[in-house]
Amino acid sequence: NDAGVAVIHVGAHEFMCIGAKPPFDHPHVFLDMGSDNEIVCPYCSTLFKYDPSLKGSASNPPECEYHDDAKAA
Secondary structure (H helix, E strand, O other): OOOOOOEEEEOOOEEEEEEOOOOOEEEEEEEEOOOOOEEEOOOOOOEEEEOOOOOOOOEEOHHHOOOOOOOOO
16 A cells, blocks of 8 residues: 555455555555455554455555565575
8 A cells, every 4th residue: 555545445355464565564464354345454544345346356446456576586
């Protein structure tokens, strides 16, 4: 969430929040909405809302998706 948006729509009920991209990230926390359709990250206070039209790791806004580009040595 480098842009600092208040709400991110996600296509999964279980996912990891890292806050902003490294090195400005917070401790990586796994969030599980359970049967609810929204959850707030306890570190960065971002509100995540489930959107069934999004698939897999997709998010809205799309720039809030994180992809680990680190390559194994």
